[in-house]
Amino acid sequence: MLINCVAYQDGRKLADLSVEEISDYVARPNCFVWVALKDPTPAELAKMQEEFNLHELAVEDAHHGHQRPKIEEYGDSMFVVLQMIEMREDGELSVGEMDVFVGPNYVLSVRTGAERGFQDVRARCEREPDLLRNGSGFVLYALMDSVVDRYFPIVDALEEELERIEGRIFEQSSSARQVIEELYSLKRRLMIVQHAAAPLLEAVSKLQGGRIPPVCSGMQEYFRDVYDHLQRIVRNIEGRREMVTTAIQVNLAMITLSENEVMKRLASYAALFAVPTMIAGIYGMNFEHIPELQWTFGYPLSLAVMAGADALLWWRFKKAGWL
Amino acid sequence: MLINCVAYQDGRKLADLSVEEISDYVARPNCFVWVALKDPTPAELAKMQEEFNLHELAVEDAHHGHQRPKIEEYGDSMFVVLQMIEMREDGELSVGEMDVFVGPNYVLSVRTGAERGFQDVRARCEREPDLLRNGSGFVLYALMDSVVDRYFPIVDALEEELERIEGRIFEQSSSARQVIEELYSLKRRLMIVQHAAAPLLEAVSKLQGGRIPPVCSGMQEYFRDVYDHLQRIVRNIEGRREMVTTAIQVNLAMITLSENEVMKRLASYAALFAVPTMIAGIYGMNFEHIPELQWTFGYPLSLAVMAGADALLWWRFKKAGWL
Amino acid sequence: MLINCVAYQDGRKLADLSVEEISDYVARPNCFVWVALKDPTPAELAKMQEEFNLHELAVEDAHHGHQRPKIEEYGDSMFVVLQMIEMREDGELSVGEMDVFVGPNYVLSVRTGAERGFQDVRARCEREPDLLRNGSGFVLYALMDSVVDRYFPIVDALEEELERIEGRIFEQSSSARQVIEELYSLKRRLMIVQHAAAPLLEAVSKLQGGRIPPVCSGMQEYFRDVYDHLQRIVRNIEGRREMVTTAIQVNLAMITLSENEVMKRLASYAALFAVPTMIAGIYGMNFEHIPELQWTFGYPLSLAVMAGADALLWWRFKKAGWL
Amino acid sequence: MLINCVAYQDGRKLADLSVEEISDYVARPNCFVWVALKDPTPAELAKMQEEFNLHELAVEDAHHGHQRPKIEEYGDSMFVVLQMIEMREDGELSVGEMDVFVGPNYVLSVRTGAERGFQDVRARCEREPDLLRNGSGFVLYALMDSVVDRYFPIVDALEEELERIEGRIFEQSSSARQVIEELYSLKRRLMIVQHAAAPLLEAVSKLQGGRIPPVCSGMQEYFRDVYDHLQRIVRNIEGRREMVTTAIQVNLAMITLSENEVMKRLASYAALFAVPTMIAGIYGMNFEHIPELQWTFGYPLSLAVMAGADALLWWRFKKAGWL
Amino acid sequence: MLINCVAYQDGRKLADLSVEEISDYVARPNCFVWVALKDPTPAELAKMQEEFNLHELAVEDAHHGHQRPKIEEYGDSMFVVLQMIEMREDGELSVGEMDVFVGPNYVLSVRTGAERGFQDVRARCEREPDLLRNGSGFVLYALMDSVVDRYFPIVDALEEELERIEGRIFEQSSSARQVIEELYSLKRRLMIVQHAAAPLLEAVSKLQGGRIPPVCSGMQEYFRDVYDHLQRIVRNIEGRREMVTTAIQVNLAMITLSENEVMKRLASYAALFAVPTMIAGIYGMNFEHIPELQWTFGYPLSLAVMAGADALLWWRFKKAGWL
Numbered sequence A, B, C, D, E: 001m002l003i004n005c006v007a008y009q010d011g012r013k014l015a016d017l018s019v020e021e022i023s024d025y026v027a028r029p030n031c032f033v034w035v036a037l038k039d040p041t042p043a044e045l046a047k048m049q050e051e052f053n054l055h056e057l058a059v060e061d062a063h064h065g066h067q068r069p070k071i072e073e074y075g076d077s078m079f080v081v082l083q084m085i086e087m088r089e090d091g092e093l094s095v096g097e098m099d100v101f102v103g104p105n106y107v108l109s110v111r112t113g114a115e116r117g118f119q120d121v122r123a124r125c126e127r128e129p130d131l132l133r134n135g136s137g138f139v140l141y142a143l144m145d146s147v148v149d150r151y152f153p154i155v156d157a158l159e160e161e162l163e164r165i166e167g168r169i170f171e172q173s174s175s176a177r178q179v180i181e182e183l184y185s186l187k188r189r190l191m192i193v194q195h196a197a198a199p200l201l202e203a204v205s206k207l208q209g210g211r212i213p214p215v216c217s218g219m220q221e222y223f224r225d226v227y228d229h230l231q232r233i234v235r236n237i238e239g240r241r242e243m244v245t246t247a248i249q250v251n252l253a254m255i256t257l258s259e260n261e262v263m264k265r266l267a268s269y270a271a272l273f274a275v276p277t278m279i280a281g282i283y284g285m286n287f288e289h290i291p292e293l294q295w296t297f298g299y300p301l302s303l304a305v306m307a308g309a310d311a312l313l314w315w316r317f318k319k320a321g322w323l
Ligand SMILES: [Mg+2]
Pocket: A194, A195, A198, A199, B235, B236, B239
């Protein structure tokens, strides 16, 4: 579906275009066309390939989707794959894709499987004509910046989730089963963000130093800013991943420890029953000559001995922390 | 066994050749010969070595098999080893090998231990004369592309398997023993794919930038595409391997947890039996003066006390989650 | 809040300035202005951006805060982010931030969220005019040196904490639960220091060799000293992190071992009760012909047998280390 | 002990030499001497140092032994350390050492602590005069190739051992204790092979590309073949090491699981005894009014109740998989 | 404390100097002064700083101590920090420090916190005038060589310790508690050696290839030898560290396994007591009509049944390996 198709010149909007007019404007000097597609049909993609003369391998990637984030140069144009991550209400992450084709005088962005669009990016660009004057390279920056900035709230949410779980690991009332399940789920989602951000980090590093693709030239400091934000995300996630691993190990230790405690209580209670049972057994023997059996207060005395022994045991178990 | 032996010129099939004619066509300018062997005998390999003047070390590798994936240059020709992975019906992976000798005017592909052939690659090449015009380098690309594309369904299958197992780790009804066994088997198979893809990734990186072997020149973007697909596979597997490791740790925690639960139930039931047994023991004592024994309703009362005590315990154990 | 605003020339203090005078002094050759802000308002930052002509991306970072430690060049000026770590009385770490803008003739330091200031750094600089003559680059060094030197007591404290915990892992009287909790907390805090120091290490490495930013030129040995101190910190923490991981594993082994010991004691005590109970049960049977029951000393003899059996068991359990 | 001392010219054997003749032949152009020593005495080494003018640091290494595999250049000559691994009948590995001094016109190989010699390498060289014509560099290649080829059967044996152990981890009848012990031993032996092959891999990489020592020039493809074989070994071992680590974790999970099962059985059997004991206790009470005691079929009925309760429990335990 | 202060020329000792004479000899061409200090006072260090014109940052490091091993250049002179490790009688390691200042015509070595001195190094240097002729660079080599050589017996001792512990992990009679404690201690000490050797390895690599500091020029092969020895140590320790980690995991598995065995024995013994107790309970019931009670041999028969049941159980438990 075509979302937008606009020509820009000198950092200002020139005109909304129909698809057929694109090739005319692309040919004009100092002018560039910015087209936004959402979940395009193969026919729409083929039309764009023709208008912008896109490389077949890049179009194939956009068509198949599920690409690894990357930045590729084809002659003087570029093909960029970004992953858009959105957190659903239940905390689960859904991964969409943003493919951007950038040439000296065009930007084609293809969004698939993501709910939120990039109207705000277009608005920002149109608000900053001084920067938009840099041409299609600035649009690429603005799109990447926006995608990366949207990672931060997700990373923050996962971070808070880890802190919440950490607090519960050491609480005796919390469900260990649930803690494990949440830690595993957290790790899984950290890996999703990692797989979106880490390859992009690697790719963006090539836009911020050394030889820079001509489309992006003069924008080095802006791409370095994206790089820096990505690095913050990736290192942050690396640290959290390690903590999740440690938390799983610690949780196992806590479970084993609680096993110890259950066993000690079990042993204590067993002893509290075993002593009276043993004494009762002794006075249940049928020997003819058991003097205690004739004592008037033999029975209450035996009960008292049982109670006394149990009280003594109780006290010692309490002191030893078994009960 | 010889599968095919064809000469091509200007991107079009020229003729099917007999083995003896090979050397004639190899000598012609602008023409190249593409030979496909399957499980060749030493004699067939020796014949090919003579026709194409292959290096003894490369032929030795093809002869022995079980090579690590690699790309080697010998003068102006290349020797490429690929691993072909096929999933059997029971999910087990079988590894075959594809050795490709490529010179300026020949391609010799030697397939061993794999069921599926490369007829589709030859068909694709003959359908795209514009690309086939690039010569033997394009055939090498097409073969590599096909081998790598066949990894994807396997990686997908392993991925789905992991998801299925993940779901079962936290289900109490599933067999922990089977979960462990499947996780181990999954890890083993992930390593097989890793050992096919990771060395190839490293090797292909040399075909997509910097100094490029002459046979592959002008095809840089195509080899970069193969590189990119391999990277997707390798990073994906790395991520899954780490999740399998985490899943094994989590599974251990779940097993230990279930041990705790078994122990708590064991303790609860033991207590439910121990209390009546203790009371019965007390009234089984042979003291002469136990007033309760003469009571008319002593027996039912004692039973009621036992039942009451057990009901109380039951209720407390339920509340504590031990039962 | 403005803390200080001073002009320096030839390594000596020239004058305290008002904010409006800054631009005048910045324009003078051989003179530089050093401004220190603490938790500035957006307006204060905007004023400084105007006076010093700071890059918008750098100001944005200073405004948002929570940056990763880094060193960025913008033309002939630099933007440096440092993390300041302070240990609270309960051992918890709080992380503040220090952003430094450095140009050929100015230094602007912006401190947020940290209690301790840098008056001592200014004092040191004014005490060493020979070094301060190097200009703004030396001030940058002095600030970085001070930040890094403040990491050492924290690393030392964490190190001592690890040693204290290590001692307690193998003591049987210590609480395993508390040991685990402290190890986890220690690991978490080690990661905080690591995330402050490791990225800075990477960044500082670019100031001590190869191409050096002009502002820092001639100070190479001083930045290498900072680099060296950071390396000491980072490697130290890496080592401790690994030991914490090992300590967690070892602690788990100790817990499991103590489970074994509890179980052996439980079994031993159960046996000590089971033997007399069994013997008593036997002599509680109602068979008509049990000769022992008529013996005059049957009862004390049975008690003696019980005691004897228990004594024997006790001795064997002691010998086997079960009790 | 001197094993061999032969002069070669143009790829053919010239003469067997006495030690005194060595220096004469070393001085001749186009001729080289190949000496093989086994467990030499210091005097023999000193003699060789004099004849070949060997560097004192290299001789020192050969004298002390227990070196890390390496390749060092001393001027126009080289010193190569290889580790020879031999598998004893009980599967244990013994590590010998092969030190090779190579100059433009000599090869001195010093073997210590290994049973198998290199007569086959000398025979191969003499069978291939075309290659031997390359001089001492080819002999070095042939020795390295032989040492590396001897690693393969060992790696294969360790691989098979892992597969055998893997099968037994999941068999309930196998001894977990033995499985652990074998996994540990396997890991230890994998590390031995790793420590022989990994440093050599690193060293050989310098003989197969970039600047090549003059002695080895023109043999690049042959050393690349050795490199490739080493890489296969090293990557293979890396993969196995990781699987052994996983197998140890999995084995721990299996042991914990079997603990669960033992505990469930223990609990089940305890219940089967506890129920009749409790019922018997009740009818062993001495209340005057227990109507059941007077029933004619009270006793068999009570036995039937016990049996019935146990049958019910048995059935439920079976269904729950506890028995 | 001043240990030695000697001037050398042409590889031979010239004279013992007083501190005041140092500057005179330092000024002479072809002559160098070698001063050795032990635990110097700040005043002694300041004096040396003045005599040799040492850089303040290097002197600061020597003054503070506890540096990371490193090699730094200050103009044409060098500052080297080495860690000296000594094993105490109880196996614990103590870490001392050796700081070496080296200029074209002086060597100043400062030893702190280590018992053993370097008289043997001075003696070796004076015995080898040919090498000492290389000047201060050779003295630096000789000191480093000596420090590194002293690591070997320590690494060997730790290695032997690991082997001793490995043997005990699988012995059932050994104390698991002690094994864990020793493994942890071993890991801790391996890390100490690692932290001494690994940074030095990195530093020395810069003295053995590429651009070499002028003081060390012409000694490349000697520094490469030090590098090689360090690499042996570092790789050796890496391998041992990994084995210690594996040993800890294996030990945990052994402990868990022994828990299983204890539990099985516990269950077996419980059953052996439960059966007679149950039978005795049955014949302790007070039913009026229990025919067996009247049998003449009822009592011995019941005992026989108990004994028989226990014998049967014993036999089955033995067969199943539970007892
Ligand atoms: Mg990835």
